[in-house]
Amino acid sequence: MDDRDEVSQLLARIALRDAKAFEALFSLVASRLMAVALRVTQEPAMAEDVLQEVFVSIWNRSEAAAPGQHRTLAWLCVVTRHRAIDLLRKRKPEASLYWRDEEGEEHMHDVQAEGASPMEQLLGHEDDARLTRCMGTLEPEPRRALLLAFYDGLTHPEIALRMQRPLGTVKAWTRRSLMRLKGCMEALA
Missing domain, CATH: 1.10.10.10 (Winged helix-like DNA-binding domain superfamily/Winged helix DNA-binding domain)
Structure with a gap:
């Protein structure tokens, strides 16, 4: 049996809440999906977050596949890539809190509180x-x-x-x- 058939069979068992199938799927594809996430995010911690989101989604929504949809490793890679791109889009650009003016004097940006007023x-x-x-x-x-x-x-x-x-x-x-x-x-x- 090749990886595609094995992934499809494991996903079908996960839809029935088979925890052993979930563990087997993780062991089989996690390293490949991590590589996809890392290629997109370029940050190991962010790639791990993506991988976690993908596997949580697989467990929570595995029965929600469209009828006749053949879910394979390639499908999981596409899902992982899309999650990584979504996470990058949500991320706020980082800016330094300190800056220097033309005279070389150091200033600090006034940072708005993230909570509600x-x-x-x-x-x-x-x-x-x-x-x-x-x-x-x-x-x-x-x-x-x-x-x-x-x-x-x-x-x-x-x-x-x-x-x-x-x-x-x-x-x-x-x-x-x-x-x-x-x-x-x-x-x-």
Whole structure:
């Protein structure tokens, strides 16, 4: 069996939550994917972050492949390359905090705090309180479905499976709950 077939079979087993298959896939392809990530990022630490994101995604989303999609080592390399490029795009350019003027006098840049301003924090707390109040108006199961979707990042099929409810019910709960939350938030604004 060649690497392509082995990768495809391991990914199929991972979709069934087979941890041994996940370990086997990591052992089989991690060094190759690391090389791809390192070639793009040029930084070992960043390449390791990319590799971690790829494997976390494989574990969490392995069942989400399109029907008939043949996932191979080449596919994993493309995914890794795209993740590395995305990470590079998100990275802020580094600038020195110190600089010298024309007379050679050293100055320091005023660095903006990364957190929200006090006013933004206050408004955020008000929004949080309103959202908490509005979430309390939802029935328990629709509220749980909404929380699983937005806080745990689960898809509708994953929520239906976890809650043991029909997919259509979960979709309806989510849609109706969002509409109710929107109305409640607007009324409290």
